[in-house]
Amino acid sequence: METSILQQIKNKAEKYLGPQLLQTGRVLEVRVWETATMVEIDLHLPSADMQHWNEVPYIKFRIGNSCYRDYTPFGWDAETATCSLLVDTAHEGCGSRWAKHLSAGDSVQYVKIGDTHQAPHPTNLVVGLGDASSLGHLLALQQLTLPGIRFDGAVLLDSPHTGQLVREYFRSPVNTLTTRHELANWLLKQGYCTAHTSFYLTGNRELVVELRTLLKNLGHTNIQAKKFWS
Incomplete structure (x- = not known):
């Protein structure tokens, strides 16, 4: 019962606050690695300011109803606002299902882009x-x-x-x-x-x-x- 009540609260919060917070991107291409549990996803995120990614960033994606996961973009290009994700799908869960079902042209939604507080040492x-x-x-x-x-x-x-x-x-x-x-x-x-x-x-x-x-x-x-x- 308690879990059900908490889930209802989360659903209501998402219903009223989610649309104002969510930003949208587009899937450019999806590559499922042959005989490997890895999905590579190319994205266009027009609202992302990649010029200021000085620490390893993460993106909190909405991957289902009241379900969010953090993924690290890599290989980004600030001029075109494009980047890629690598999602390890060896573990069953909503993140793996989300990655496996994405196709080119799909929209993706995310709440925010943040820093992992890992930046390379300037000289070491x-x-x-x-x-x-x-x-x-x-x-x-x-x-x-x-x-x-x-x-x-x-x-x-x-x-x-x-x-x-x-x-x-x-x-x-x-x-x-x-x-x-x-x-x-x-x-x-x-x-x-x-x-x-x-x-x-x-x-x-x-x-x-x-x-x-x-x-x-x-x-x-x-x-x-x-x-x-x-």
Whole structure:
């Protein structure tokens, strides 16, 4: 009963406040990665001021009745107000269903564009570490890191095939790995300078905690973390 009442309140709030807050964009193209749980979505967001995206941004999309999800745009172009999303659909939920059913020409609605408070350090080596849920976040961090040779990183994916697709589709130095053990070993072998390397951890809560602990044990202190779910 309590859940039902709370849902009724949310529905009423959306009914009266939603239309005033929502902004609209258009889907330009949707690419479902072959044999991989990833959907790539190109968008035109005419109201978005992408010139001032100095931190990794996020967009809170309306993906159903009283249902909203945050996604990180990457590969944006301020002049054309276009950007792309990567949605990992390995987990069932309204976000996965929304991404799978989008087609070119569809409208999308969003409440706001905000900052994740992750911006690349102005001089340090920038190292992004994450999983499939944060691949778009890592690519956005790469775009913001200038010059690009200051960026490095690794991402944990579900299969070598998905990693191959990442290498084919994006010009990125991000290493693609399939197990946490591989990721930990890769990190141990890099020998990053503790004084001049900044780490950006994103994705699954357990992975972020594990990586933070490993980095601290190696003597690193320049660490920022963003957990996407439990």
